[in-house]
Amino acid sequence: MSGPQQSTEGTSFAALRGQLQDAAATFAGGQDALEGILLGMVDDVDRAVREPLEIFPVCHHSPASALAMARRLREKQPKVVYLELCEDMAPLLTELRNCRLPVAVQAFAGDIDGFPQEWAPLSVVAPITEASAEYQAIAYALDTPGVELVLVDRSSDHVFQWDSRGEQASGESEPPDGAEAALHGEAVGVEIGDLRPRFAELEEHLLRHGRVRHWSEWWHQYVEVPLGDGAAGHDTYRQVMFLIGSLFRRLAPGDGARVRVDEDRERYMWTRMREHLSATGTDPEDCLYVCGAFHAASRVEEFGVRGGSGTFTISPRTATSWQYGLIPSSHAAIEAQFGLAAGSVSIAATEWAKSLKRTRVKPYRLEGQAGTKKSGKKKAAVAPAVPAPPSTAAGDELSGFLRRPPVLDGLDEAELLGWSVEIVRAARRNGYLASTADAIAVFETSILLAGMRDRAKPTPYDFQDAAVTCIEKDSVPGRRDVRRLVEIMMGGDRIGQVGYEALPPLARDVYDRLEPLGLPLQQRGVKRALLDMTSRPELEACSDVLWMLRRLMPHGAARPIMGERRLGERSIQESWDLALGTHQRALIELGYDGVSLEQVLEQRLRRDAYGPRATTATVLAAVEDTLLFLRGRRLADELGTHALKVLAAERSVDGAPEVLRRARALLAYYRTEEPVLPAWIESFVKTGYAHYCTLLPTAFRDEDATVGQVAAMLGFLFSMESLALSLGCDRTQLELAVAQSHPDDPAKTALLWAAQVQLGTLSRAELRERCDALLDNPLVVPAYPRYLSGFVHALEPVPGLADVVVEAVSNAFGRLPDTVLLPWLPLLITTLRAGAADLAPLLIREAGRIFPGRLAALDAWIPPWRTPETDPFAAARAHLAAAGPTGVALLAAHPEACDAVAGLLGCDGGWTRPGVPAPSGVGLLAAHPATCDAVAGLLGCDGAWAPAAGTPAPGAALMTRHPATSEAVEALLPSR
Known part of the structure; x- marks a missing residue:
């Protein structure tokens, strides 16, 4: 809402108003909106100038503003400095002396309360450079005894309270993209002096008629240089900045959230200043209010120390806990975050150094500021500072300033000549074929371009264009082009650093x-x-x-x-x-999350494990990281117990491969490092066995479940089976799950066959027959690569099938003609590479074991699966039959050895000497009744040997009842 307009009678801007009325009548043909805008701008300037509390309008990172601020502070020596900066950042400003500028003051909130969770984490940064008016004010207030620095802008919490997320609030720019803004990340930037047209047509008009490419160049040419040459006094500077702020304010769109936030910020700041003046009783004449020129030309009712009071209520902060710190910043990060042209902040730093040298103004620097010279050292001879133009009463300084032409002095020519020589030297170091003639060409072209653009002296932007035109010919020989070399020469991307103490x-x-x-x-x-x-x-x-x-x-x-x-x-x-x-x-x-790395890591692991999107694999990964980095059983056991609950609640198999890999690793670790398995890992194996058995039939039929995921389920079931069965699981559950699985996908079908082989319900010979049937069916041959993919995935749960997989691949290459093989060969390769790349080494090792190692042996090589199977015990039986008599003769030749063996076997009879009839089988049995009873028991006979002499021998009846057994036993015994 616009406040009451200042009276135009008796003001010192009457002459300017008359000139503007005449200009409006000349250009517009009478009174219209143009006259209202022009006269309104003068009213805004007059109102700001007459305010008892001195307003000092600035532009962010403007050397002219910084120079004028340093002069005014030394002249006025205010007791209170009100600064447009988030009020909750005040305690951090004293730490700036421990840093090397540029740095940014940051407010950070990881856990939020009162804002949408998708906004987290919240971050607000306020970058500070040495060539800025706010740094001059901070350094003056902190190092001058008796001076109070008061931050009056809304808090970081209110930045997001007033943020609509559809329109950037309060002049903050969109979050930057690109590596150059990485120092600020996605933080919301707060700057003092957001002085840029918000009316797109106005900015386009200014750029076109100013013959410049971007806004930074326009500001440098038409505002920075005229105000920073040292000729403009304090009143002139203020009135020019008030006028520019009023112009952009009146031509900005009149609706939207951004305008409402702008006005609320102004109400907020004036409310805070009036509260401080009332609480301390400070005279407004002893105060200085530093704010952006856009907010200095405010028209809200609360404007001024005598503005409306009690009409604006500051809302309370949310329950969000904010943390504060200093982070490193850079020129490139500032440019990217606030939409400035590349190199503009570096050029501003160069202009700041040049202005200090020319005007000999002593700037304010924090005592002990890192990266600056010690203030205690005195130079032998110090040139006197150029006095600033005298500060007079608030009269009309605008008319004379706007009519004053720019002047090209000799110092600028010498500087341009130095630039031309330096850029040629830099170009030659970077591979350009530049010479002295190019330096002369750059010098003359810079002056020519400035003249074509109606400029009295070349700007760094003119020099940059001239260097590109004269030096950069067809290609860039190195990593940097000429435009980048100019930026480096002008100061480069200076990066700040936060000191250890801060x-x-x-x-x-x-x-x-x-x-x-x-x-x-x-x-x-x-x-x-x-x-x-x-x-x-x-x-x-x-x-x-x-x-x-x-x-x-x-x-x-x-x-x-x-x-x-x-x-x-x-x-x-x-x-x-x-x-x-x-x-x-x-x-x-x-450091915002905790005081030690261990504490922060534990918080992160808990957040990952207990998050709403946590999966079993995520929790197991947290358990593994706990064992790797924290070496504690407490947190590992807690997270492992939580993994049981997450696994039981899952209804998909998306994370089965990761669960299998991590469960195997954890189980192997506990088996080698712990005397007994933790209770949670045993429960996890039992729960996982039952869980995956339940999901197995559904996963085989589910089209969304990949063959790799189903193979991982089977891998868990088969690899953990022994432990699961020892813990009380039932193998019947797995057999029923496999029996109930009826997949339609060829890859899953092959995987099911492999599972059946592992369970014993399908023999390897039957599996080979099915593979041969697939190759014999011309309708199935196009899908054969998918069967092979399933077989390769089957190596995860059933690694013993590697030879069958090699056989299946070899049969395909050996039996199929080229007209069939070549079309699906790319499909086979891509399928195996995409789905089974980690299992290919196992397949390759098995193929290397089966196939011959030399090319010459390949012609005579017969695959093992084509070799006819023979009885593995036939040769042994034939050898024993041939060596039977020889064995008897050997025993007869060495009766002592025979007796020793008989003694070991419990026989007390010795070897029969040659010439003495050997006992028959019945006699031997009669001589060893215990042995007879043992042999009879092994043969299933329930009769026992009768030891009494003279009684019928039960062995005879037993042998009569079992003649085949008698003959077999007698054949084993030696006989003559």
Whole structure:
């Protein structure tokens, strides 16, 4: 809502109003909307100038604003500085002295309460560079005794309370994409001085008539250079910025959530300032309000210290818990996040340094600021600062400023000549065939382009275009083109760094624990770490930290080159590529979740295991990571018990391959590392056996279930069968599940046949017959590759069928003609590669065992499946029959050995000497009744030998009843 307009009588802008009325009448032919806009702009300027609380309008990352701010602070020395920045970020500003700019103040919330869960995590960043007015105000307030710095913008919580998610609120730009914005990620950016036209036609008009390519170039040419040359005084600067802010404000779309949020931000800030003035009793004349020029030309009723009070109510914050920290930023990240042209922030930093040298204004820097010179050292001779134009009463400074022509001085020509020489030198280093003539051409072309664009002096953008035109011919010989070389020459992408003292406790703990490596890990770039735990056992703790960092941080922060960590295995030597300085933001954000890596890792594992989308494989992976990194049974047992519940609740087999792989690994680990299996792993095997038996028939018929998933189910059932049966499971359940399975897919059919072979319901000979029948059926031959795919997958549950699979593949290549084989050969290769690539080595090893190793032996080679089967015991029986008499003669020749063997067998009779009749079989039985009873028992006879002499021998009756047995026993005994 627009506030009451200022009276135009008696103001110092009467002459300007008259000129604008005449211009509106000339161009528009009378009073219309144009006159209202022009006069309204003057009213906005007049209103802002007359406010008792001095408003200092700025543009974000503008050297002209920073220069004017430094001058004004030294001249006025305000006691209170109100700054347009999220009020909850105030405690962090003192940590800026421990950082190297640019950095960003961040508010982060991982667990949210009061916002939609899909918005999580929430992040707000406010980047700060040295060439910015807000940094000058912060440095002045923090290092000047008796000065209070008050942040008055809405809190980070209100940023998302007022965010519509359909339209970006409060001037924040869309989340950036690309690697150059990785330092800020998807955080919402808050900047001071969002000074850009929101009316697309207006921006297009300004760019076209200003003969520039993008908004950053227009601002540099028509605002930055005129205000930053040192000739504009404080009042001139304020009025120009008020005028620009009013223009963009009045030409912005008049509806939408963004306009409402803009006005609410202005009401919020003026409300906070009035509350502070009322609470402290500070005189508004001793205060300075630093805000964006867009908000300085505000028309809300709450504007000013005498504005409407009590008309705006600040809503309470949500229950979301916010964490705060400093993260590294860069010029490229700022440009990408706020839609600025590439290289514009680097050019602004160059202009800032040039302005300080030309005007000799001493900027404010935080005491001990990293990356700057020590303030305690004094130079031998210091040139006096160029005095700023005197500050007068708030009169009309706009008319003279707008009519003043730009001036090209000698310093700019020398600077342009230096640029031309430097870009040629950089081009030659990067492979361009540049010479002194090219430097002259760049110099003259820059001046020519500036003249064609109605500019008094070339800008860095003109110089960039001239360098591309004169140096870059047909191709780029190296990695960088000329445009990028100019950006590097102008300052490059300066990247900030957060100092050790400003890091959260977790990040400091990581650096402390990795100190034994002896590497400067806070520096950007990749550092190689070599760990020999044999000679230096203390490095084992560093290895644990690095493996946890690899698990928690983005790829590339900690990358192992040599060494691995698996269940039950520990490396004695490791090699790592570390880039913790490059990924400092990710390390800082870990500190928002906890105070140690172990705590954060446990939280992440619990979140993964208990999440709404957690699967059995996910929980088992969390159990494995717990054993690998935390080495604790408590959390592993807890997550393993939770895996039972998740497995019992699953009704699909999508994760069966991963479950099989991880369950096998965990079972092998516990069997080798623990004296007994944990209770949860035994319960998991029992539950999994029953669960997969229940789902097996459905999975065979389900079209969505792949053959690999069904093979993994069978692999779990067959590989865990012995343990499951020992724990009380019933094998009949598996047999019934296989019997109830009736697949239609050829691959699953082959898999079912393999399962039947494993269970014994189908013989290998019958399986071979079915494979031969498939090749004999011309209707089935096109689908034969899918059967082979099923057989290959069957190697997971039934690895003993490798020879049958090799036989099936060989028969296809041997029997099918080329007209049939060649069309489906690509299908066979792609099918095996896509679905069974990990099982192919087993198949290849089996083929290498069966096939001959040399090409010459291939012609005479006969496949083993074509060799006729013979009785494996026929040769042994023939040998025994031929060696029978020889064996008797051998025993007769060595009676002592025979007696020794007889003694071992319990026989007390010795060998019959030659010439003495040997006892018959009946006599031998009579002599050894116990042996007779034992043999009779083995033969199924229930009679016993009668030992009494003179009685009829039961052995005779027994032998009469069983003559065949008698003959067999007598044949085994020696006889003469």
